[in-house]
Amino acid sequence: MISRRNVVLTLSAGAGAAVVSPAAVAATRQTGARNVVLAHGLFADGSSWSEVIGRLQTEGLNVTSVQNPLTRLSEAVASVQQVLARQDGPTVLAGHSFAGMIISEAGVHLNVSALVYVAARAPDAGEDYAALAGRFPAPPASAGIVYDGDQGRLSEAAFLRDFGGDLPPARARVLYAAQQPFQRALLADRTTQAAWRSRPSWYAVSTEDRTINPDLQRFMANRMGATTVELRASHLSLISQPDAVARLILDAARTA
Known part of the structure; x- marks a missing residue:
């Protein structure tokens, strides 16, 4: 496994607003990855990354948010691989929530220089994620x-309370209205790759998460040897703390 930093930072909402220096941004543009591909998880779509996208674009990065079909893992991975093939060089691949499985599978693509997990699943190759999660107390959102029928979604009460609990209620209701249903069979799929074993990785733990147990997130981040930050945020840290999430992605682009 590649030698990595294993740094843990605890960021409040105010600290999460910190930005990288102009010199660091210049270094990213000159020597780091200039492409970022983003994958979303369940109960969402590609627009869930919008607040992060704008911040990355301002720093000169080429960003693409993939629309995950939420059908089967193989189809979601194929959609990401198609976008990765279009990139013109080193690319940071980031995934939120369920999309951690997608980037773990697709992240072996030659264009991927780093992985960023945002409150995300990160199973090992062939690992039963449900069994892994069962070693920790079940989060309320489950x-x-x-x-x-075979299509799953999150109830409005659970969405507002357990998925995006630190968002203004009006904003959370808009996101709830736009959530995409997922196929039940998707939850049974397993990865065949663990790209974090061969790619430098970063992980943003949401300490107030009620969708994926924060201790499970810490376990997965520690197991992969990820550079880790802890955000005082709900599962939707990419919306409630976009500065901190963008900064983590910029760090991966600059370093890897």
């Missing part, structure tokens, strides 16, 4: 999943 009880809020409802099914219409």
